[in-house]
Amino acid sequence: MRPVAAAAPADAQPLAAAIEAAISSRSPRLGRAAHARALRLLAPAIPPFICAHLVNFYSKLDLPGAAAAALATDPHPTVVSYTAFISGAAQHGRPVPALLAFAGMLRLGLRPNDFTFPSAFKAAAFAPARSTIGSQIHSLAIRFGYLPDDHFVSCAALDMYFKTGQLALARRLFDEMPNRNLVAWNAVMTNAVLDGRPLETVEAYLGLREAGGMPNVVSVCAFFNACAGSTYLSLGEQFHGFVLKCGFETDVSVSNSMVDFYGKCRCAGKARAVFDRMGVRNSVSWCSMVVAYAQNGAEEEAFTVYQHARRSGEVPTDFMVSSLLTTCAGLLGLDLGRALHAVAVRSCIDANIFVASALVDMYGKCGGVEDAELVFSEMPQRNLVTWNSMIGGYAHIGDARNALSIFDDMIRSGETTPNYITLVNVLSACSRGGLTAEGYQLFETMKERFGIEPRTEHYACVVDLLGRAGMEERAYEIIQRMPVRPSISIWGALLGACKMHGKTELGKIAAEKLFELDPQDSGNHVLLSNMFASAGRWSEATDVRKEMKKVGIKKEPGRSWITWKNVVHVFQAKDTTHEMHNEIQAVLAKLKRQMQAAGYMPDTQYALYDLEEEEKESEVFQHSEKLALAFGLICIPPGVPIRIMKNLRICVDCHRAFKFISGIVGREIIVRDNNRFHHFRHYECSCRDYW
């Protein structure tokens, strides 16, 4: 038996070292072993500094329960153990326990020191805008004499005021600082970027230089962020030169912010040049490079960089996976998206709110609403983007009922409040799903109910909504009293509706506006010509065609594609080049007989007026989407939905035929055209013939 009191100091020193080692190697096992040894050797007289070490250890490794227990069982808690606890909790984003501990130490009569206040401010920075907790800590810091002179305390207070949106107080604190140091300038710069005031970041930088200060890596990152956010390309490029001269580019974060800056300024090549020169890269570097490609229409390169990252031993992070999922959503790459879902599950990041929201978004945009619903319903928490993505998923397939019901859930959940995107999605669901009255009422009341002023996108939805329901004149009235200039999509929606309901004169007005706004677009010309043709106004139809030829506008050829075993098969109308051409024709011929027996009549009205080829009735059967479907029926095993993409709107006859085929062969067919999804099953389509 050792005499406890005498043994303590001698045993305590190596114990302290062991705990330090556990922290630096981030090893919970080593730390717990040291804790057990402390209890065995030193209890009940564990010296306060060992207790502080233990609290620090659990706190730093983000084991909040154990940290709280260590603090609670400390027989003589000190400022240091409390500060260690508060610091860890604040750093790991747990403001409530941090602030409770701060209050607790005050109650015990312990006086917070110059180390405690910065952590307390960091925790208080999480508080909602109207909370006074930060100001209360501020008063305390003044009373204890740490303000205005202590740099650490004053900078933390400054940052807290910025982060809680109390800009006036932040500015006053900054203006009254007796001697501003670099960290204070940096706090101004970084918070201006975060709050979306990039010009102020640049101004603060100039202020720093005028005061004779030199930037450090933090200031440099903030500067590039400001340039990236507002795409100040030339300003950032000039700064790049300065950064090279100072040697800052060896810092990973600086180079990362440059990659991001060039990517956001639509210079993926320059981003790549920075990336290639980096001596050290981290996961952020790889992710920034992926995003730089993905956001500049270079999705394939984005995936190549991802594969390169994996080969270099990078572990997929939540950032990486959510960025790639967004890329899939843009590519309509459902298979790729599913593969990434699997990666997310294996990496245990599928419950991350960014990843899960990106999954909901990807499944919704790629035509897998059921999977979107599954992810959505199993998410531990949801935010605005999650709800918007789910509503958007329903909008894509025109499921207005579910879109409205989820919208209702969102409002009732109280988790978030709708923003303008929410309303765009709900309105477009109503329009696609034919819920005219509900959609129109929502449009009329959105300002008063949700405080959201209708934007161009909302007007486009409501014009589409009314137009589809045959109320083109009402839609035109709304366009005329819009507070902002009507966009291409608004006139496009009106033209489409006029075409659908034979409102030729109004359609002409819309088309003229469209030709002004977008003279090169072929689709609008085709639509106008077809509209005249349907109305029997042949000479005007011909005039439009002549005009197109004169100006040199070519009709975009319709293409459909389908993926099978990771190979994309592309079809054009009357395509005979596919390797399985004969089988495809045989399937189509058989389908035609079965469909006619079931009552199908071909709809050739558009084929007949086609601008380039006067297609005959039989040629309707060679449309690209039908060829793709036949291929899918041959290759894709029964039970697996057939997914087809088309670059133009699906044709009326193909739509009619697909409904028959879905019933005859008993398969689900999902067509994504340039506007929406059509989900065919049992002789019906999800759009209910309204698109």
Add this chain to the structure above:
DNA sequence: CTAGGGTTAG
């Protein structure tokens, strides 16, 4: 033994 400002995403 405890401390401030930093890069990527839905």
